[in-house]
Amino acid sequence: MDRKMHRAACRIEGRSAAPGVALGPLLRLVSTTSQAPVSRSPAAERQAFADALEASRLDLVALAGQMKDENAEAILSFQIALLEDENLAAPAFALIADGETADRAWVAAIDPEIATYDGSQDHYFRARASDLRDLRDRVLRRLAGEVDQSLPAGVIVAADDMPPSLFLATDWRDGGLVLRRGSPSSHVAILARSRGVPMIVGADVTEVESGADAVLDADAGALVVNPDAELRVEYTRRHAEQLEARRAAFSYSGPTQTASGERVKVMINVTGLAELRDIDPSSVDGIGLMRTEFLFHGREKLPTEDEQYQIYRQMAEWACGKPVTIRTLDAGGDKPIAGLTQSGELNPFLGVRGVRLSLRRLEVFRVQLRALARAATVGNLKVMIPMVTVPEELVHCRALLQEAVDELRASGREAALPALGMMVEVPAAALAIEDFDADFFSIGSNDLIQYVAAASRDEPQLADLARPSRAVFNLIGHVVEHADRLGREASLCGDLAGDPEQAAALLDQGLRTFSVAPGALAPVRAAIARYSGKGA
Amino acid sequence: MNKHRASVLMRHEVGLHARPSVKLTKLAKAFESKIDLGLSPDGPWVDAKSIVKVMATKAPKDSTIYFRAEGNDAKAALDALVMLVDGDFQDGP
Numbered sequence: 231m232d233r234k235m236h237r238a239a240c241r242i243e244g245r246s247a248a249p250g251v252a253l254g255p256l257l258r259l260v261s262t263t264s265q266a267p268v269s270r271s272p273a274a275e276r277q278a279f280a281d282a283l284e285a286s287r288l289d290l291v292a293l294a295g296q297m298k299d300e301n302a303e304a305i306l307s308f309q310i311a312l313l314e315d316e317n318l319a320a321p322a323f324a325l326i327a328d329g330e331t332a333d334r335a336w337v338a339a340i341d342p343e344i345a346t347y348d349g350s351q352d353h354y355f356r357a358r359a360s361d362l363r364d365l366r367d368r369v370l371r372r373l374a375g376e377v378d379q380s381l382p383a384g385v386i387v388a389a390d391d392m393p394p395s396l397f398l399a400t401d402w403r404d405g406g407l408v409l410r411r412g413s414p415s416s417h418v419a420i421l422a423r424s425r426g427v428p429m430i431v432g433a434d435v436t437e438v439e440s441g442a443d444a445v446l447d448a449d450a451g452a453l454v455v456n457p458d459a460e461l462r463v464e465y466t467r468r469h470a471e472q473l474e475a476r477r478a479a480f481s482y483s484g485p486t487q488t489a490s491g492e493r494v495k496v497m498i499n500v501t502g503l504a505e506l507r508d509i510d511p512s513s514v515d516g517i518g519l520m521r522t523e524f525l526f527h528g529r530e531k532l533p534t535e536d537e538q539y540q541i542y543r544q545m546a547e548w549a550c551g552k553p554v555t556i557r558t559l560d561a562g563g564d565k566p567i568a569g570l571t572q573s574g575e576l577n578p579f580l581g582v583r584g585v586r587l588s589l590r591r592l593e594v595f596r597v598q599l600r601a602l603a604r605a606a607t608v609g610n611l612k613v614m615i616p617m618v619t620v621p622e623e624l625v626h627c628r629a630l631l632q633e634a635v636d637e638l639r640a641s642g643r644e645a646a647l648p649a650l651g652m653m654v655e656v657p658a659a660a661l662a663i664e665d666f667d668a669d670f671f672s673i674g675s676n677d678l679i680q681y682v683a684a685a686s687r688d689e690p691q692l693a694d695l696a697r698p699s700r701a702v703f704n705l706i707g708h709v710v711e712h713a714d715r716l717g718r719e720a721s722l723c724g725d726l727a728g729d730p731e732q733a734a735a736l737l738d739q740g741l742r743t744f745s746v747a748p749g750a751l752a753p754v755r756a757a758i759a760r761y762s763g764k765g766a
Numbered sequence: 767m768n769k770h771r772a773s774v775l776m777r778h779e780v781g782l783h784a785r786p787s788v789k790l791t792k793l794a795k796a797f798e799s800k801i802d803l804g805l806s807p808d809g810p811w812v813d814a815k816s817i818v819k820v821m822a823t824k825a826p827k828d829s830t831i832y833f834r835a836e837g838n839d840a841k842a843a844l845d846a847l848v849m850l851v852d853g854d855f856q857d858g859p
Binding site: 304305307308311312314315316317318343346350352354355358361534 | 781787788
């Protein structure tokens with residue numbers, strides 16, 4: 231313990247993925263693949279395997295008990311039932327008796343099962359492969375002597391990478407996340423920004439040790455291990471300020487105005503119901519972007535019409551009449567979904583993603599549109615189509631949405647036709663926005679920037695190119711002007727809207743509706759309130 | 767020994783999928799009889815208490831599920847299983 235006090239501070243640089251600061255002990259997660267093989271007798275292997283199965287089963291039972299979400303609980307029940315079925319492990323026990331090691335025997339037993347699911351024609355069955363893979367890895371982690379990765383609160387987690395399921399299962403209050411891999415546009419980064427969890431990526435954490443004191447400065451993109459007293463004091467202060475700002479953001483209720491008295495709408499981006507629990511709907515102007523891919527991805531299973539309807543309905547109820555903008559599935563690109571997205575694309579960002587995928591997987595798209603049409607009866611629900619490139623795509627979507635409403639009504643169900651809008655993120659659409667018959671426009675700055683600059687936002691060497699340029703602001707101005715002329719709403723829901731330093735430039739372009747991660751509400755509102763007009 | 771057979775049409779939206787299979791195997795395990803499940807009256811038969819085997823049938827929506835059971839509580843087991851499938855795997859008493 232004494233030695234720890236003398237350790238020198240060590241600063242590890244990375245890239246910011248979600249702003250904020252955190253202080254606390256480090257928790258280093260070790261990946262399963264780095265385990266050195268240990269030689270054991272068949273009897274010892276057999277015992278180790280039996281123990282790992284039982285420990286995994288207990289982990290899952292404990293996890294299932296904590297889940298408030300029925301769907302997550304269903305997946306865990308399935309995994310528990312698999313572990314309780316002797317048929318699954320029987321081939322592994324046979325191999326161990328023949329002298330195979332427990333981990334290899336387990337993989338040999340379960341991989342053929344995974345393959346039969348992967349090879350299924352039915353996408354529901356195909357998606358189950360990921361549940362089995364997850365189970366395989368859980369038992370392997372136990373065999374490797376790792377404790378279950380249900381993470382304690384209040385620690386700074388350092389890892390190579392992190393699956394969204396683990397992120398979602400963790401209580402991140404006062405915690406932070408440092409990844410060696412990953413990118414600011416990964417699923418976990420979106421979740422971290424949305425939930426206000428400080429996070430950096432691209433940090434070399436291979437040498438850090440669990441238990442060391444650390445400060446995570448996700449604004450600057452750095453982790454400081456063993457900070458000195460002075461640094462600790464400074465970050466304790468900044469952490470307190472951050473908590474205060476967050477409280478202020480959510481206690482604030484009145485409309486947002488510029489210094490010159492102009493009303494600006496500030497809405498929130500969300501990924502699910504969980505984030506809404508702590509937010510008072512009267513403190514925001516609605517939901518500007520609900521990313522539905524997390525309904526599909528977090529649980530790695532295609533949700534049914536009823537499951538989706540329940541979530542959309544609860545969002546509309548939460549909003550008490552304020553707009554709830556739900557984006558149809560934006561899978562593909564950097565957001566693959568097992569059993570749905572196409573794999574092996576040479577350039578996924580220019581491939582079959584967003585509406586391009588939806589129009590090729592109509593059976594999945596129709597389910598979502600029906601759920602949306604049903605939920606539209608409850609509140610002010612709006613449907614937004616991602617990655618629209620040509621007007622025909624929007625026309626096709628509108629026809630499908632009308633069909634969904636007609637079908638529901640024909641079968642005696644209640645349905646309403648929601649407003650149909652488009653994401654403006656493909657330069658072709660932004661340039662020719664006059665050709666698109668959308669009820670509203672929402673500018674997706676993350677993709678727009680990288681498509682305009684032809685530079686990936688995940689390539690650190692091109693950070694100077696993949697940023698908001700005059701070309702991007704011109705396009706934003708063009709879209710806003712067109713929407714204003716028609717009297718339709720134009721909003722901006724990308725990360726650009728959540729950056730207080732860009733608020734004035736966006737207001738200069740005429741933008742009057744921002745949609746930001748809940749954690750960015752306070753700074754963006756403050757920046758808007760300082761704005762006193764173009765050129766001022 | 768008591769031997770019984772039964773069949774029931776499954777209408778569940780996605781077929782004999784994870785959640786229905788969990789319920790079905792759990793219920794089957796509550797009985798001591800040996801219970802088999804098949805997708806035709808002549809089999810092939812799989813152990814209705816094994817989720818690995820039951821899921822492997824990949825029974826789609828609108829398939830008829832056949833059961834055969836052998837044991838002291840065979841009749842009760844099949845009645846309960848048929849009721850579960852017929853009731854679309856809803857939570858029941």
